Amino acid sequence: MPTTEATQSRGDVLLRVEHLTTGFDVATGMVRAVDDVSFTVHRGETLGLVGESGCGKSVTAWSIMRLVQPPGRIVSGRVTFDGRDLLAIPEREMQAVRGARISLIFQEPMSALNPVFTVGDQIAEAVFVHRQASRRGARARAVELLEAVRIPDPARSARAYPHQLSGGMRQRVLIAMALACRPALVIADEPTTALDVTIQAEILDLLREMKAACQLSLLLITHDLGVVAEMADRVLVMYAGRIVEEAPVRALFAAPAHPYTQGLLALVARRAEGRHLPAIEGSVPDLSALPPGCAFGPRCALRIPRCSLEAPGESLPGPDRMVRCHLYPGQSTGPMADLRRPAPDVTPQSSGSPTPDLGPRASDLGSRTSDVTRENP
Secondary structure, eight states, X not given: OOOOOTTOOGGGEEEEEEEEEEEEXXXXXXXXXXXXXXXXXXXXXXXXXXXXXXXXXXXXXXXXXXXXXXXXXXEEEEEEETTEETTTSOHHHHHXXXXXXXXXXXXXXXXXXXXXXXXXXXXXXXXXHTTSSOHHHHHHHHHHHHHHTTOSSHHHHTTOOGGGSOHHHHHHHHHHHHHTTOOSEEEEESTTTTOOHHHHHHHHHHHHHHHHHHTOEEEEEESOHHHHHHHOSEEEEEETTEEEEEEEHHHHHHSOOSHHHHHHHHHHHHHHHXXXXXXOSSOOOOTTSOOSSOTTGGGOTTOOGGGXXXXXOEEOOSTTOEEEOTTSOOBOSSOGGGTOOOOOSOOOOOOOSOOOXXXXXXXXXXXXXXXXXXXXX
Protein backbone atom coordinates (compact mmCIF):
# COMPACT_ATOMS: atom_id res chain seq x y z
CA MET A 1 0.00 0.00 0.00
CA PRO A 2 1.42 3.41 -0.88
CA THR A 3 2.11 6.07 1.71
CA THR A 4 1.43 9.77 1.41
CA GLU A 5 4.47 12.01 1.47
CA ALA A 6 4.37 14.13 4.59
CA THR A 7 6.19 16.89 2.76
CA GLN A 8 3.08 17.84 0.76
CA SER A 9 1.62 21.22 1.73
CA ARG A 10 -1.56 23.13 1.07
CA GLY A 11 0.27 24.98 -1.70
CA ASP A 12 0.62 21.67 -3.55
CA VAL A 13 -3.10 21.45 -4.33
CA LEU A 14 -3.56 20.80 -8.04
CA LEU A 15 -7.34 20.33 -8.15
CA ARG A 16 -9.83 21.81 -5.71
CA VAL A 17 -13.52 20.92 -6.02
CA GLU A 18 -15.80 23.08 -3.88
CA HIS A 19 -19.52 22.49 -3.27
CA LEU A 20 -20.01 20.88 -6.67
CA THR A 21 -23.62 20.01 -7.48
CA THR A 22 -24.64 18.35 -10.75
CA GLY A 23 -28.23 17.44 -11.51
CA PHE A 24 -30.44 15.97 -14.21
CA ASP A 25 -33.72 17.59 -15.19
CA VAL A 26 -36.45 14.96 -15.30
CA ALA A 27 -40.24 15.14 -15.38
CA THR A 28 -40.48 15.16 -11.60
CA GLY A 29 -37.83 17.87 -11.14
CA MET A 30 -34.10 18.05 -10.54
CA VAL A 31 -32.26 14.85 -9.57
CA ARG A 32 -28.94 15.65 -7.89
CA ALA A 33 -26.44 13.01 -8.94
CA VAL A 34 -23.61 14.97 -7.29
CA ASP A 35 -24.67 16.94 -4.24
CA ASP A 36 -22.43 19.54 -2.57
CA VAL A 37 -19.18 17.61 -3.14
CA SER A 38 -15.86 19.11 -2.02
CA PHE A 39 -12.36 17.61 -2.13
CA THR A 40 -8.78 18.31 -3.20
CA VAL A 41 -6.15 16.44 -5.19
CA HIS A 42 -2.51 17.25 -4.46
CA ARG A 43 0.35 17.11 -6.93
CA GLY A 44 1.75 13.60 -7.13
CA GLU A 45 -1.12 12.14 -5.10
CA THR A 46 -3.45 9.23 -5.82
CA LEU A 47 -6.94 9.94 -4.49
CA GLY A 48 -9.40 7.06 -4.46
CA LEU A 49 -13.13 7.70 -4.99
CA VAL A 50 -15.10 4.61 -4.01
CA GLY A 51 -18.76 3.66 -3.78
CA GLU A 52 -21.47 1.45 -5.21
CA SER A 53 -22.76 1.83 -8.75
CA GLY A 54 -25.12 4.79 -9.05
CA CYS A 55 -23.60 6.82 -6.23
CA GLY A 56 -22.29 9.63 -8.50
CA LYS A 57 -18.62 8.76 -9.00
CA SER A 58 -18.59 8.95 -12.81
CA VAL A 59 -20.79 12.05 -12.88
CA THR A 60 -18.25 13.73 -10.60
CA ALA A 61 -15.52 12.96 -13.16
CA TRP A 62 -17.65 14.22 -16.06
CA SER A 63 -18.40 17.41 -14.13
CA ILE A 64 -14.71 18.11 -13.58
CA MET A 65 -14.14 17.68 -17.32
CA ARG A 66 -17.33 19.62 -18.20
CA LEU A 67 -18.62 16.64 -20.18
CA VAL A 68 -22.10 16.44 -18.61
CA GLN A 69 -24.68 16.37 -21.40
CA PRO A 70 -28.36 17.44 -21.28
CA PRO A 71 -30.59 16.77 -19.48
CA GLY A 72 -27.70 16.92 -17.03
CA ARG A 73 -26.11 20.19 -15.98
CA ILE A 74 -23.70 21.56 -13.41
CA VAL A 75 -25.88 23.48 -10.99
CA SER A 76 -23.30 25.13 -8.75
CA GLY A 77 -19.80 24.94 -7.32
CA ARG A 78 -16.22 25.61 -8.30
CA VAL A 79 -13.61 23.36 -9.90
CA THR A 80 -10.23 25.05 -9.60
CA PHE A 81 -7.41 23.41 -11.53
CA ASP A 82 -3.93 24.88 -11.37
CA GLY A 83 -5.39 28.22 -10.28
CA ARG A 84 -8.21 28.45 -12.86
CA ASP A 85 -11.91 27.86 -12.28
CA LEU A 86 -12.80 25.37 -15.01
CA LEU A 87 -16.51 26.08 -14.67
CA ALA A 88 -15.99 29.76 -15.50
CA ILE A 89 -13.69 29.63 -18.53
CA PRO A 90 -15.02 29.61 -22.14
CA GLU A 91 -15.57 26.26 -23.82
CA ARG A 92 -12.70 26.90 -26.24
CA GLU A 93 -10.28 27.26 -23.33
CA MET A 94 -11.73 24.13 -21.73
CA GLN A 95 -11.04 22.18 -24.91
CA ALA A 96 -7.38 23.07 -24.49
CA VAL A 97 -7.47 21.67 -20.94
CA ARG A 98 -9.14 18.34 -21.80
CA GLY A 99 -6.60 15.80 -22.88
CA ALA A 100 -3.65 18.15 -22.56
CA ARG A 101 -3.80 19.07 -18.85
CA ILE A 102 -6.48 16.70 -17.54
CA SER A 103 -7.13 13.30 -19.11
CA LEU A 104 -9.95 10.85 -18.49
CA ILE A 105 -9.63 7.09 -18.84
CA PHE A 106 -13.17 5.91 -19.56
CA GLN A 107 -14.44 2.74 -17.95
CA GLU A 108 -15.42 0.80 -21.10
CA PRO A 109 -12.76 0.72 -23.86
CA MET A 110 -15.06 -0.61 -26.58
CA SER A 111 -17.41 2.33 -26.05
CA ALA A 112 -14.65 4.90 -25.67
CA LEU A 113 -12.68 3.89 -28.78
CA ASN A 114 -14.00 4.68 -32.26
CA PRO A 115 -14.48 1.37 -34.11
CA VAL A 116 -13.79 2.83 -37.58
CA PHE A 117 -10.33 4.28 -36.85
CA THR A 118 -7.13 2.46 -35.95
CA VAL A 119 -5.95 2.82 -32.38
CA GLY A 120 -2.77 4.51 -33.60
CA ASP A 121 -4.77 7.17 -35.45
CA GLN A 122 -6.89 7.81 -32.35
CA ILE A 123 -3.84 8.32 -30.15
CA ALA A 124 -2.15 10.47 -32.80
CA GLU A 125 -5.25 12.64 -33.13
CA ALA A 126 -5.02 13.67 -29.48
CA VAL A 127 -1.39 14.71 -29.95
CA PHE A 128 -2.09 16.57 -33.18
CA VAL A 129 -5.22 18.39 -31.96
CA HIS A 130 -3.29 19.89 -29.08
CA ARG A 131 -0.55 20.96 -31.51
CA GLN A 132 2.17 19.00 -29.79
CA ALA A 133 3.45 17.49 -33.05
CA SER A 134 2.89 17.34 -36.81
CA ARG A 135 0.76 14.50 -38.16
CA ARG A 136 3.87 12.47 -38.93
CA GLY A 137 5.29 13.22 -35.50
CA ALA A 138 1.96 12.39 -33.86
CA ARG A 139 1.91 8.95 -35.48
CA ALA A 140 5.44 8.31 -34.26
CA ARG A 141 4.41 9.45 -30.79
CA ALA A 142 1.49 7.01 -30.90
CA VAL A 143 3.84 4.10 -31.51
CA GLU A 144 6.10 5.29 -28.68
CA LEU A 145 3.13 5.41 -26.32
CA LEU A 146 1.95 1.94 -27.27
CA GLU A 147 5.44 0.67 -26.54
CA ALA A 148 5.43 2.54 -23.20
CA VAL A 149 2.23 0.79 -22.11
CA ARG A 150 3.78 -2.55 -23.06
CA ILE A 151 1.69 -3.48 -26.08
CA PRO A 152 3.55 -6.12 -28.15
CA ASP A 153 4.76 -5.06 -31.61
CA PRO A 154 3.57 -1.45 -31.17
CA ALA A 155 4.10 -0.43 -34.80
CA ARG A 156 1.83 -3.23 -36.00
CA SER A 157 -0.68 -2.76 -33.16
CA ALA A 158 -1.01 0.93 -34.06
CA ARG A 159 -2.58 -0.19 -37.35
CA ALA A 160 -5.15 -2.41 -35.58
CA TYR A 161 -8.80 -1.54 -35.00
CA PRO A 162 -10.26 -1.77 -31.48
CA HIS A 163 -12.15 -5.01 -32.16
CA GLN A 164 -8.88 -6.69 -33.15
CA LEU A 165 -7.38 -6.19 -29.69
CA SER A 166 -8.09 -7.98 -26.42
CA GLY A 167 -9.83 -6.21 -23.54
CA GLY A 168 -6.56 -5.73 -21.68
CA MET A 169 -4.85 -4.27 -24.75
CA ARG A 170 -7.76 -1.89 -25.38
CA GLN A 171 -7.45 -0.68 -21.79
CA ARG A 172 -3.73 -0.06 -22.38
CA VAL A 173 -4.64 1.95 -25.49
CA LEU A 174 -6.90 4.17 -23.39
CA ILE A 175 -4.06 4.69 -20.91
CA ALA A 176 -1.74 5.59 -23.80
CA MET A 177 -4.31 8.11 -25.09
CA ALA A 178 -4.63 9.62 -21.61
CA LEU A 179 -0.86 10.10 -21.37
CA ALA A 180 -0.40 11.32 -24.96
CA CYS A 181 -0.11 15.02 -24.07
CA ARG A 182 1.64 14.56 -20.72
CA PRO A 183 -1.24 15.79 -18.50
CA ALA A 184 -0.84 16.86 -14.88
CA LEU A 185 -3.96 14.98 -13.74
CA VAL A 186 -5.41 11.67 -14.93
CA ILE A 187 -8.92 10.62 -13.90
CA ALA A 188 -9.21 6.84 -14.17
CA ASP A 189 -12.87 5.78 -14.15
CA GLU A 190 -13.08 2.09 -13.21
CA PRO A 191 -9.92 1.20 -15.20
CA THR A 192 -10.04 -2.51 -14.27
CA THR A 193 -13.76 -3.19 -14.79
CA ALA A 194 -14.56 -6.41 -16.72
CA LEU A 195 -10.92 -7.55 -16.76
CA ASP A 196 -9.77 -10.81 -15.23
CA VAL A 197 -7.66 -10.61 -12.09
CA THR A 198 -4.33 -11.17 -13.87
CA ILE A 199 -4.97 -8.37 -16.36
CA GLN A 200 -6.27 -6.17 -13.53
CA ALA A 201 -2.96 -6.56 -11.74
CA GLU A 202 -1.03 -5.67 -14.89
CA ILE A 203 -3.15 -2.55 -15.51
CA LEU A 204 -2.69 -1.37 -11.92
CA ASP A 205 1.06 -1.94 -12.16
CA LEU A 206 1.09 0.03 -15.41
CA LEU A 207 -0.85 2.93 -13.89
CA ARG A 208 1.55 3.02 -10.96
CA GLU A 209 4.59 3.02 -13.25
CA MET A 210 3.18 5.69 -15.56
CA LYS A 211 2.21 7.89 -12.60
CA ALA A 212 5.76 7.76 -11.26
CA ALA A 213 7.43 8.19 -14.66
CA CYS A 214 5.23 11.12 -15.72
CA GLN A 215 4.87 12.69 -12.25
CA LEU A 216 1.08 12.60 -12.46
CA SER A 217 -1.71 13.13 -9.99
CA LEU A 218 -4.33 10.40 -10.19
CA LEU A 219 -8.02 10.44 -9.29
CA LEU A 220 -8.90 6.74 -9.19
CA ILE A 221 -12.62 5.95 -9.37
CA THR A 222 -13.55 2.40 -8.43
CA HIS A 223 -16.01 0.18 -6.58
CA ASP A 224 -13.15 -2.17 -5.63
CA LEU A 225 -11.71 -1.49 -2.16
CA GLY A 226 -8.85 -3.88 -2.92
CA VAL A 227 -7.73 -1.51 -5.70
CA VAL A 228 -8.01 1.41 -3.27
CA ALA A 229 -5.87 -0.41 -0.70
CA GLU A 230 -3.15 -1.05 -3.26
CA MET A 231 -3.12 2.27 -5.10
CA ALA A 232 -4.49 5.21 -3.10
CA ASP A 233 -2.99 7.68 -0.66
CA ARG A 234 -6.33 9.11 0.47
CA VAL A 235 -9.89 7.83 0.05
CA LEU A 236 -13.27 9.45 -0.49
CA VAL A 237 -16.32 7.25 0.14
CA MET A 238 -19.37 8.35 -1.84
CA TYR A 239 -23.00 7.45 -1.26
CA ALA A 240 -26.12 8.82 -2.96
CA GLY A 241 -24.23 11.71 -4.53
CA ARG A 242 -22.42 12.89 -1.39
CA ILE A 243 -19.01 12.30 0.18
CA VAL A 244 -19.79 10.50 3.45
CA GLU A 245 -16.21 9.85 4.58
CA GLU A 246 -12.70 11.01 3.78
CA ALA A 247 -9.53 9.62 5.32
CA PRO A 248 -5.93 8.57 4.65
CA VAL A 249 -6.07 5.07 3.22
CA ARG A 250 -4.32 3.37 6.14
CA ALA A 251 -6.54 5.13 8.65
CA LEU A 252 -9.69 4.22 6.74
CA PHE A 253 -8.86 0.53 6.61
CA ALA A 254 -7.69 0.46 10.24
CA ALA A 255 -10.75 2.21 11.68
CA PRO A 256 -13.57 3.13 9.27
CA ALA A 257 -15.86 5.76 10.74
CA HIS A 258 -19.06 5.78 8.67
CA PRO A 259 -21.36 2.73 9.02
CA TYR A 260 -21.47 2.46 5.22
CA THR A 261 -17.66 2.25 5.04
CA GLN A 262 -17.67 -0.26 7.89
CA GLY A 263 -20.09 -2.43 5.94
CA LEU A 264 -18.06 -2.29 2.74
CA LEU A 265 -14.84 -3.21 4.52
CA ALA A 266 -16.54 -6.04 6.41
CA LEU A 267 -17.49 -7.50 3.02
CA VAL A 268 -13.88 -7.34 1.82
CA ALA A 269 -12.43 -8.87 4.98
CA ARG A 270 -14.81 -11.80 5.08
CA ARG A 271 -14.41 -12.47 1.36
CA ALA A 272 -10.63 -12.51 1.80
CA GLU A 273 -11.03 -15.05 4.62
CA GLY A 274 -13.51 -17.18 2.66
CA ARG A 275 -16.26 -16.58 5.23
CA HIS A 276 -19.96 -15.97 4.61
CA LEU A 277 -20.47 -12.43 3.30
CA PRO A 278 -22.70 -10.22 5.45
CA ALA A 279 -25.12 -8.12 3.46
CA ILE A 280 -25.67 -4.38 3.72
CA GLU A 281 -29.44 -4.47 3.84
CA GLY A 282 -31.40 -2.66 1.15
CA SER A 283 -29.99 -0.95 -1.92
CA VAL A 284 -28.78 2.46 -3.07
CA PRO A 285 -31.81 4.78 -2.93
CA ASP A 286 -33.47 6.34 -5.94
CA LEU A 287 -31.88 9.79 -6.17
CA SER A 288 -35.23 11.25 -7.21
CA ALA A 289 -36.85 10.00 -4.00
CA LEU A 290 -34.22 10.11 -1.26
CA PRO A 291 -35.37 9.22 2.25
CA PRO A 292 -35.66 12.07 4.76
CA GLY A 293 -32.60 12.77 6.88
CA CYS A 294 -29.55 10.62 6.21
CA ALA A 295 -29.68 8.89 2.81
CA PHE A 296 -28.01 5.80 4.29
CA GLY A 297 -30.35 5.72 7.30
CA PRO A 298 -32.79 3.04 6.04
CA ARG A 299 -29.86 0.63 5.46
CA CYS A 300 -27.89 1.48 8.60
CA ALA A 301 -27.74 -1.00 11.49
CA LEU A 302 -26.60 1.81 13.82
CA ARG A 303 -29.29 4.36 12.98
CA ILE A 304 -30.75 6.51 15.71
CA PRO A 305 -34.00 8.56 15.64
CA ARG A 306 -32.15 11.69 14.55
CA CYS A 307 -31.01 9.96 11.36
CA SER A 308 -34.51 10.10 9.86
CA LEU A 309 -35.05 13.74 10.84
CA GLU A 310 -32.07 15.64 9.43
CA ALA A 311 -29.11 15.07 7.12
CA PRO A 312 -25.79 14.88 8.99
CA GLY A 313 -23.22 17.61 8.58
CA GLU A 314 -19.45 17.20 8.45
CA SER A 315 -17.69 15.98 11.60
CA LEU A 316 -13.95 15.67 12.11
CA PRO A 317 -13.40 12.42 14.08
CA GLY A 318 -9.61 12.45 13.82
CA PRO A 319 -6.58 14.00 12.09
CA ASP A 320 -7.19 14.56 8.37
CA ARG A 321 -10.56 12.83 8.55
CA MET A 322 -14.14 13.80 7.74
CA VAL A 323 -17.37 11.87 8.19
CA ARG A 324 -21.04 12.71 7.67
CA CYS A 325 -22.77 10.78 10.45
CA HIS A 326 -24.85 11.67 13.50
CA LEU A 327 -22.88 9.16 15.59
CA TYR A 328 -20.00 11.63 15.71
CA PRO A 329 -20.35 14.82 17.77
CA GLY A 330 -18.75 18.13 16.90
CA GLN A 331 -20.01 19.29 13.52
CA SER A 332 -17.39 21.30 11.61
CA THR A 333 -18.02 25.01 11.34
CA GLY A 334 -16.79 25.40 7.78
CA PRO A 335 -16.49 23.44 4.53
CA MET A 336 -14.13 20.52 4.74
CA ALA A 337 -12.42 21.74 1.57
CA ASP A 338 -10.98 24.61 3.59
CA LEU A 339 -9.79 22.36 6.43
CA ARG A 340 -8.13 19.52 4.56
CA ARG A 341 -4.44 18.88 4.89
CA PRO A 342 -2.27 16.25 3.19
CA ALA A 343 -2.81 12.86 4.74
CA PRO A 344 0.05 11.75 6.99
CA ASP A 345 0.59 8.06 7.61
CA VAL A 346 -1.15 7.85 10.98
CA THR A 347 -3.73 5.75 12.77
CA PRO A 348 -6.76 7.89 13.59
CA GLN A 349 -8.10 8.52 17.07
CA SER A 350 -10.91 6.24 18.15
CA SER A 351 -14.30 7.66 17.35
CA GLY A 352 -16.13 5.61 19.94
CA SER A 353 -18.65 4.21 17.46
CA PRO A 354 -19.13 0.46 17.00
CA THR A 355 -16.85 -1.00 14.34
CA PRO A 356 -17.33 -4.54 12.97
CA ASP A 357 -14.56 -7.12 13.08
CA LEU A 358 -12.71 -6.36 9.85
CA GLY A 359 -10.36 -9.30 9.82
CA PRO A 360 -7.32 -8.66 7.57
CA ARG A 361 -6.05 -5.12 7.15
CA ALA A 362 -5.59 -3.38 3.83
CA SER A 363 -2.11 -4.82 3.31
CA ASP A 364 -3.64 -8.30 3.32
CA LEU A 365 -6.36 -7.53 0.81
CA GLY A 366 -4.47 -6.51 -2.32
CA SER A 367 -6.31 -5.87 -5.55
CA ARG A 368 -7.89 -9.25 -6.06
CA THR A 369 -11.06 -8.62 -4.05
CA SER A 370 -13.11 -7.10 -6.85
CA ASP A 371 -16.84 -6.39 -6.93
CA VAL A 372 -17.00 -6.06 -3.13
CA THR A 373 -19.71 -3.45 -3.29
CA ARG A 374 -22.04 -5.26 -5.64
CA GLU A 375 -25.61 -5.16 -4.37
CA ASN A 376 -27.10 -8.38 -3.09
CA PRO A 377 -30.16 -9.70 -4.97
